[in-house]
């Protein structure tokens with residue numbers, strides 16, 4: 153059954169995770185002020201499902217049960233599903249900055265595809281387990297943390313080569329009724345206020361790494377789980393116009409010999425499937441990140457306009473300010489367009505999941521990851537130095553300075569000084585505070601560092617098709633190498649089935665564009 157934000161907050165009381173924030177043991181996650189902005193942000197994903205303006209985006213019909221479920225825990229089976237998830241991610245993030253929960257559907261889709269493939273190829277029945285788990289998550293409307301990024305230890309070594317085996321979460325023991333896992337996941341967004349954690353491998357594994365190829369679901373309060381978290385956003389800070397209310401924490405999650413029953417184990421040593429699982433998840437997740445950070449871009453664009461207005465300026469009349477705003481819009485809508493393209497040009501996986509196009513998903517995430525700093529620069533340029541120079545809110549009520557400050561820092565008569573200060577503090581919060589740095593880092597590294605995207609773009613891009621295209625066009629025969637093996641060492645083509653243009657009302661019909669299939 154769908155929960156509201158308040159139901160979700162109350163549901164956290166049913167769990168007793170071992171959580172530390174800034175060195176203190178947290179007794180009740182639902183009541184902890186330092187985690188409140190995170191609970192509020194995730195809560196919005198619940199509330200919007202009941203908002204009639206957005207329920208079409210925030211809910212979906214699960215094919216295998218016919219039930220209406222929250223969009224964030226839905227399995228995407230059509231391009232339309234992907235577009236709606238993208239829009240939903242942008243919607244929640246333009247309200248709360250980062251809402252974490254879209255990761256859940258990305259993880260579930262990838263495990264759905266992986267277990268289906270594994271069962272088909274090896275005759276196991278793991279997919280049925282996943283289905284049972286999925287239906288419980290959807291039925292109870294749970295929120296799940298993605299615990300993928302291991303501690304990793306020495307980056308130059310594979311998991312089995314690490315001096316400390318706990319640098320990667322691994323299977324410490326196999327029992328008749330389940331497995332015991334141990335090790336650390338280093339960065340888990342929202343961990344304290346999740347219901348469960350989805351442990352997933354963070355890289356491809358070799359046979360020697362088989363014990364590290366583990367994917368399973370663990371309740372946050374399972375025995376042996378410890379969550380060491382930062383506060384979510386900037387709780388309690390008066391100057392934090394945005395992130396005192398909404399923000400996310402990140403946490404280290406320690407698994408100290410945690411027992412996981414087989415019912416929620418989806419990968420236990422099948423190292424050959426580790427790469428498929430991680431890269432499938434990465435493609436789903438990078439596409440979703442695009443939607444999420446486009447929501448953050450909406451906030452910067454709006455705050456930029458307000459700052460200029462408060463300064464008495466109009467971008468339409470000042471070419472350099474207009475250029476800055478156009479540049480900001482170009483960046484945000486440019487990477488968002490890649491998210492849309494990735495949704496439309498994906499392909500139907502044999503499991504029935506609609507897998508986003510890898511080239512567009514990775515390009516969009518790469519653009520966003522590398523241009524987030526330009527977004528901040530542009531927002532700073534249109535705003536002016538007040539963003540970091542304005543005295544703190546405690547000064548606002550100082551009788552000795554308030555009068556002079558209000559009079560002497562006034563801009564135009566129709567913009568109250570208080571309004572300008574509010575907008576300036578909002579811009580500071582989004583672009584120059586500790587939280588702003590958090591948004592830069594999640595844009596850069598969240599979902600994988602830029603190099604991971606570059607590798608995937610090269611892997612998926614149909615270079616061979618482009619090579620053959622040019623050979624065909626060269627009419628002088630100098631490059632007529634028919635029958636000769638290509639020297640191109642690029643590993644693959646864009647996807648297992650080649651480029652497909654899906655049947656959508658916008659794209660189908662006579663005269664509709666049709667790109668050559670890379671496999672043709």
Ligand SMILES: Cc1cc2nc3c(=O)[nH]c(=O)nc-3n(C[C@H](O)[C@H](O)[C@H](O)COP(=O)(O)OP(=O)(O)OC[C@H]3O[C@@H](n4cnc5c(N)ncnc54)[C@H](O)[C@@H]3O)c2cc1C
Nearest residue numbers: 298299300301307339340341593594597598599600601603
């Ligand atoms: C705010 C935030 C929220 C996040 N939320 C989550 C979450 O909810 N769940 C989750 O699982 N993860 C999460 N992540 C983790 C994210 O996926 C990782 O940060 C990302 O994959 C990079 O891993 P890393 O941080 O360990 O950096 P590293 O892997 O240490 O990378 C640092 C640099 O070293 C390079 N590098 C790494 N290994 C090698 C090598 N062998 N050879 C050469 N170069 C190398 C990388 O390319 C990069 O340039 C989050 C990250 C951030 C910043």
